[in-house]
Amino acid sequence: MKSDDIQGWVNYKRTYKKYIQLYNNCTFLHAGCFKGKGVCYACENIEEQKKDIKVICVDSWADKDLRFKNTIKISDSYSTYGDYIFETFKRNTEQYAHFLTIMRDDILVASNKLNDNSIAFILLDCCYISQEHTESVLDILYKKLIKGGTLVIPKLQKRKFNVNSWSERMRVDAKFEHGPDVIWRFTK
Numbered sequence: 001m002k003s004d005d006i007q008g009w010v011n012y013k014r015t016y017k018k019y020i021q022l023y024n025n026c027t028f029l030h031a032g033c034f035k036g037k038g039v040c041y042a043c044e045n046i047e048e049q050k051k052d053i054k055v056i057c058v059d060s061w062a063d064k065d066l067r068f069k070n071t072i073k074i075s076d077s078y079s080t081y082g083d084y085i086f087e088t089f090k091r092n093t094e095q096y097a098h099f100l101t102i103m104r105d106d107i108l109v110a111s112n113k114l115n116d117n118s119i120a121f122i123l124l125d126c127c128y129i130s131q132e133h134t135e136s137v138l139d140i141l142y143k144k145l146i147k148g149g150t151l152v153i154p155k156l157q158k159r160k161f162n163v164n165s166w167s168e169r170m171r172v173d174a175k176f177e178h179g180p181d182v183i184w185r186f187t188k
């Protein structure tokens with residue numbers, strides 16, 4: 001499925017294009033996948049740029065973490081709305097299955113399963129629980145980045161939780177970028 005045809009919010013086009021140009025022979029992490037719009041865009045770009053980049057896709061696909069669950073009627077073949085979105089994600093991304101690793105977990109649980117110094121680029125689009133949860137996730141994910149790796153957080157999420165103080169604590173280089181995919185960025 002083409003990323004443009006998948007329901008979602010934004011697909012982080014500028015962001016992915018830029019970081020796929022920058023990195024190669026490495027692993028990316030897309031945290032918060034929903035139906036796969038951003039993941040598909042990343043994959044389309046990896047193929048277009050002929051890069052060897054694997055993508056780890058993390059999402060809980062849990063009813064409690066998903067919005068709009070009351071706005072659609074799901075067929076009886078899915079026991080939960082989360083299952084329906086998860087199956088949709090798998091279908092939408094199936095042509096890229098060879099370079100995807102899918103982890104259906106809370107981001108905090110999934111982060112702890114990753115190796116330190118193993119990820120070149122992280123897009124974090126799934127921390128909405130609390131300041132404490134967000135800080136714990138960021139502290140863990142920062143350790144997972146390779147040296148020179150980049151973690152980006154969409155602006156909405158940054159606004160909801162006080163990511164600034166975390167960045168100051170970690171003494172990382174952070175700056176705003178403007179455009180449709182405005183992000184907060186840390187480079188290790």
Ligand SMILES: C[S@@+](CC[C@H](N)C(=O)[O-])C[C@H]1O[C@@H](n2cnc3c(N)ncnc32)[C@H](O)[C@@H]1O
Nearest residue numbers: 008032033034037038059060061065106107126
């Ligand atoms: C705004 S959507 C992400 C959109 C996605 N980046 C795209 O490309 O369309 C947020 C996603 O985060 C997931 N999510 C929310 N809280 C989570 C958590 N604590 N751990 C893992 N996933 C979570 C939801 O299931 C949902 O699919």
